[in-house]
Amino acid sequence: MQDYLAKAMAYDGFVRAYAVNATQTVSQAQKRHDTWNTSSAALGRTLIGGLLLGSTVKGEDTISVRVQGSGPAGAVIVTSNGSGDVKGYVQNPHVSLPLNEEGKIDVKGAIGTQGIFSVTKDLGLKEPFSGQTPIVSGELGEDFTYYLAESEQIPSSVGLSVSVDVDDSIKTAGGFMLQMMPGASEEVVAALEKRIRQLPKVSVMLDDGKSPEEILDFIFADEPITILEKLSVQFRCDCSKERFAKGLISLGTQELQEMIEQDHGAEAVCTFCQEKYKFSEQELELLKQEAVDN
Numbered sequence: 450m451q452d453y454l455a456k457a458m459a460y461d462g463f464v465r466a467y468a469v470n471a472t473q474t475v476s477q478a479q480k481r482h483d484t485w486n487t488s489s490a491a492l493g494r495t496l497i498g499g500l501l502l503g504s505t506v507k508g509e510d511t512i513s514v515r516v517q518g519s520g521p522a523g524a525v526i527v528t529s530n531g532s533g534d535v536k537g538y539v540q541n542p543h544v545s546l547p548l549n550e551e552g553k554i555d556v557k558g559a560i561g562t563q564g565i566f567s568v569t570k571d572l573g574l575k576e577p578f579s580g581q582t583p584i585v586s587g588e589l590g591e592d593f594t595y596y597l598a599e600s601e602q603i604p605s606s607v608g609l610s611v612s613v614d615v616d617d618s619i620k621t622a623g624g625f626m627l628q629m630m631p632g633a634s635e636e637v638v639a640a641l642e643k644r645i646r647q648l649p650k651v652s653v654m655l656d657d658g659k660s661p662e663e664i665l666d667f668i669f670a671d672e673p674i675t676i677l678e679k680l681s682v683q684f685r686c687d688c689s690k691e692r693f694a695k696g697l698i699s700l701g702t703q704e705l706q707e708m709i710e711q712d713h714g715a716e717a718v719c720t721f722c723q724e725k726y727k728f729s730e731q732e733l734e735l736l737k738q739e740a741v742d743n
């Protein structure tokens with residue numbers, strides 16, 4: 450089934466709520482990058498967080514999240530847009546740590562507890578907006594929450610969850626984000642905080658077959674919610690052979706000549722999606738001519 454994200458509001462519009470089933474999206478990332486379980490969960494949670502943040506901007510506007518921690522996973526980089534597309538990678542895809550004391554995947558161990566969490570938003574304005582906060586947890590949900598509160602002054606709660614099977618495939622992946630609008634009363638905030646503490650993990654709710662709307666209904670319990678929109682989400686990279694050709698041209702004639710003579714061709718691999726693009730000797734000759742023309 451196609452992944453999607455549901456947007457809703459509650460408490461007379463004082464609370465915005467988002468929930469997403471990203472199982473196929475994270476599964477796609479896992480296969481493309483051949484991630485091992487702890488790396489899968491670290492990348493998967495960041496992809497889910499990216500989708501949730503991305504759903505707050507307009508269609509072509511983009512959001513990039515960079516988690517640069519001190520742990521063995523290295524940096525995790527994710528870019529999403531308002532149309533539900535997300536792409537991303539983890540510097541070290543092959544991290545597999547023992548489960549933590551709670552018997553859960555040790556995302557904190559892979560990300561590390563020191564480092565920088567940064568977000569860049571390109572909203573089609575002259576200057577992109579960017580903000581950063583220190584990593585406060587390494588489990589990522591809390592890091593997204595802290596970033597939103599500190600950098601964007603939006604009191605929020607973000608839950609991110611990835612469940613990995615014994616064969617490294619993704620069982621379920623999803624998350625939610627609640628945001629308090631200005632003027633939300635303390636009673637509303639307190640009621641939601643209490644509710645969130647009692648929630649099972651999103652992956653458990655997805656395992657039970659709950660849809661994003663049902664997850665939101667469950668979070669708000671007896672409080673009615675209004676579903677505003679459903680958005681299809683997917684792992685999608687915007688790379689192309691043409692874009693890599695431009696990169697090759699910019700290397701200049703000398704380097705292209707070396708590729709022709711020594712390697713008899715070139716292969717470029719997209720960092721975000723692992724798609725491979727091959728360039729034959731003849732194609733490199735043509736690119737070399739363009740480089741000359743520059």
Ligand SMILES: [Zn+2]
Nearest residue numbers: 686688719722
């Ligand atoms: Zn790509």
